[in-house]
Amino acid sequence: MLRFLIRRLLLSLPILVGITIITFGIIHLTPGGFTSVHMDMNPNVSPDSVARLQALYGLDQPVPIQYAKWFGRLLRLDFGRSFLDQRPVMEKITERLPATLLLSGLSLLLIFGLAIPLGVYAAMHHNQRADRLITVATFVGYSLPTFWLALLCMLLFGVVLGWLPVSGIRSVNHDLLTPWGKFADYAAHLILPVFISAFGGLASISRYTRANMLEVIRQDYIRTARAKGLPRTRVYYLHALRNALLPVITIIGLALPGLIGGSFIFETIFSWPGMGRLAYESAMNFDYPTIMGVAVIGAGLTLLGNILADVLYAAADPRIRV
Amino acid sequence: MKRSFWGRFLRKRLAVVGAVLVMALILLSLAAPWLSPYDPQIQDLNMKLQPPSASHWLGTDEYGRDVLSRMLHGGRISLSVGLVAVGIALVIGVCVGAVAGYFGGWVDQVIMRLVDIVLCIPTLFLILMLIVFLGPNLVNIMVIIGLTGWTELSRLVRAEFLTLRHRDYVAAATALGASHRRIIFLHILPNALAPVFVSATFGIAGAILLESGLSFLGLGVQPPVPSWGNILTSGKDYITQAWWLTLVPGLAIFLTVLGYNLLGDGLRDLLDPRLSEGEPHA
Numbered sequence: 222m223l224r225f226l227i228r229r230l231l232l233s234l235p236i237l238v239g240i241t242i243i244t245f246g247i248i249h250l251t252p253g254g255f256t257s258v259h260m261d262m263n264p265n266v267s268p269d270s271v272a273r274l275q276a277l278y279g280l281d282q283p284v285p286i287q288y289a290k291w292f293g294r295l296l297r298l299d300f301g302r303s304f305l306d307q308r309p310v311m312e313k314i315t316e317r318l319p320a321t322l323l324l325s326g327l328s329l330l331l332i333f334g335l336a337i338p339l340g341v342y343a344a345m346h347h348n349q350r351a352d353r354l355i356t357v358a359t360f361v362g363y364s365l366p367t368f369w370l371a372l373l374c375m376l377l378f379g380v381v382l383g384w385l386p387v388s389g390i391r392s393v394n395h396d397l398l399t400p401w402g403k404f405a406d407y408a409a410h411l412i413l414p415v416f417i418s419a420f421g422g423l424a425s426i427s428r429y430t431r432a433n434m435l436e437v438i439r440q441d442y443i444r445t446a447r448a449k450g451l452p453r454t455r456v457y458y459l460h461a462l463r464n465a466l467l468p469v470i471t472i473i474g475l476a477l478p479g480l481i482g483g484s485f486i487f488e489t490i491f492s493w494p495g496m497g498r499l500a501y502e503s504a505m506n507f508d509y510p511t512i513m514g515v516a517v518i519g520a521g522l523t524l525l526g527n528i529l530a531d532v533l534y535a536a537a538d539p540r541i542r543v
Numbered sequence: 544m545k546r547s548f549w550g551r552f553l554r555k556r557l558a559v560v561g562a563v564l565v566m567a568l569i570l571l572s573l574a575a576p577w578l579s580p581y582d583p584q585i586q587d588l589n590m591k592l593q594p595p596s597a598s599h600w601l602g603t604d605e606y607g608r609d610v611l612s613r614m615l616h617g618g619r620i621s622l623s624v625g626l627v628a629v630g631i632a633l634v635i636g637v638c639v640g641a642v643a644g645y646f647g648g649w650v651d652q653v654i655m656r657l658v659d660i661v662l663c664i665p666t667l668f669l670i671l672m673l674i675v676f677l678g679p680n681l682v683n684i685m686v687i688i689g690l691t692g693w694t695e696l697s698r699l700v701r702a703e704f705l706t707l708r709h710r711d712y713v714a715a716a717t718a719l720g721a722s723h724r725r726i727i728f729l730h731i732l733p734n735a736l737a738p739v740f741v742s743a744t745f746g747i748a749g750a751i752l753l754e755s756g757l758s759f760l761g762l763g764v765q766p767p768v769p770s771w772g773n774i775l776t777s778g779k780d781y782i783t784q785a786w787w788l789t790l791v792p793g794l795a796i797f798l799t800v801l802g803y804n805l806l807g808d809g810l811r812d813l814l815d816p817r818l819s820e821g822e823p824h825a
Contacts (some may be wrong), residue, residue: 478663478664490759
């Protein structure tokens with residue numbers, strides 16, 4: 222197990238380097254850039270001062286040299302400072318990451334809590350009314366444009382009914398609240414984003430659970446369990462589900478980049494101060510160090526998550542030895 | 544006796560609903576220039592923000608443009624984004640996956656490690672960067688969604704090729720001296736297409752949804768060219784006075800994406816040999 226972990230970690234390093242090269246390449250080989258966004262429209266800026274600014278940020282050097290310098294700093298865990306507000310990139314990321322992880326984590330929990338029982342129930346009632354109803358409901362969630370649903374829900378619950386806050390992660394008066402009040406304030410801000418993003422995610426997990434269950438319940442050991450008189454629910458939930466869930470672990474692994482990176486579309490609608498919003502702001506402003514930082518942290522955590530998924534897979538399936 | 548493919552398809556009611564939605568969208572988009580009662584770009588400020596009526600079935604927008612005409616023309620844009628983007632992803636994904644799966648060994652190892660790298664970059668992040676740096680226009684959006692959407696397909700095709708390349712008919716073709724290219728494209732690929740087809744159907748739904756999401760942030764197809772995403776985006780500012788500007792494009796996107804997803808799901812059930820007909824034992 223330990224050897225497997227070390228080997229996988231070492232194998233991840235070249236992948237991480239590859240990702241930084243791709244991201245760096247996209248940033249520097251495309252037209253437009255940091256100085257053009259901030260100065261092209263300004264008639265008072267002379268070409269001289271543009272050149273000075275480029276030299277200041279090291280943007281006048283050849284791209285490979287810029288990359289080598291950036292990589293050298295990365296080895297010392299120095300992500301540099303944001304072009305936008307001169308704050309360390311690491312600081313900007315560490316204050317955004319928890320918000321995204323909180324949102325993704327809660328909606329993932331909700332998805333699993335709902336989708337797996339739904340999938341099992343649909344499989345138990347294969348091709349019956351309940352199965353069709355679950356299929357339609359989950360597909361409706363999967364097909365609704367999230368931002369549209371968010372807009373309608375914000376209008377209904379936030380503006381018309383006034384029950385829930387519609388944006389951000391805490392209220393203006395958050396600091397004045399009691400500890401319990403603070404908790405309730407966070408919870409109120411989380412309800413809409415968590416439920417809306419979970420509704421969209423139900424379909425894939427419940428469909429996979431259903432399909433895998435349908436396959437597993439045709440196996441001989443399930444027939445044996447039924448033949449020896451065990452109740453149907455017990456056989457389904459205890460014997461079959463464990464085996465049907467294995468491939469679902471892989472799906473979590475594939476969903477990780479999105480969960481960690483956050484969706485910039487979703488986070489923008491709810492003004493959620495997360496990684497997706499940070500990526501959006503830094504891309505719009507050509508803030509290169511922050512873009513690179515977001516890419517490295519996002520990809521690094523994703524690689525770690527994938528290794529964890531493999532370990533989980535091995536733990537859940539004794540046939541696989543790592 | 545085994546029912547024919549079409550016979551089994553028609554028995555899947557949800558898949559039929561999906562197919563009908565998709566067909567309706569395609570027909571409406573193709574016929575948009577003849578069906579539209581008005582020019583989608585003509586402004587009439589005397590008629591702005593009119594609710595649905597006999598002369599404007601779906602009302603008018605903030606410039607007095609006819610929403611029905613804009614929706615019909617916007618459907619062409621949204622549909623082409625879906626088709627072209629998935630077409631690009633299909634070509635790349637099939638070629639990469641076929642080469643990796645057919646040759647195996649170190650070729651497979653190298654290609655799949657490269658695919659792993661691409662898979663670890665969050666797709667949305669990649670799309671965001673490319674669109675911001677290259678500029679949002681129709682061609683860029685189609686190409687970028689296509690270029691970032693092939694990894695799943697390539698894994699799928701590779702898996703099919705890994706099993707199919709050991710079949711007898713491949714050995715027979717090799718013995719007859721067929722070239723690698725001929726074997727890949729004429730002998731193996733046709734047998735590997737079923738899952739690719741299903742995945743492409745879901746892909747079109749995803750691309751349409753993605754374009755509308757990008758439009759929502761002003762990164763999609765740019766006005767005045769109508770797309771469902773940008774009709775919705777400009778309409779949301781008038782949501783309290785003109786509900787139809789938000790409701791109509793949102794519903795259109797939803798029904799289209801739902802259509803493709805239901806169709807894809809039905810096709811997957813039909814084409815996946817592991818889920819053959821009949822009730823489970825238990």
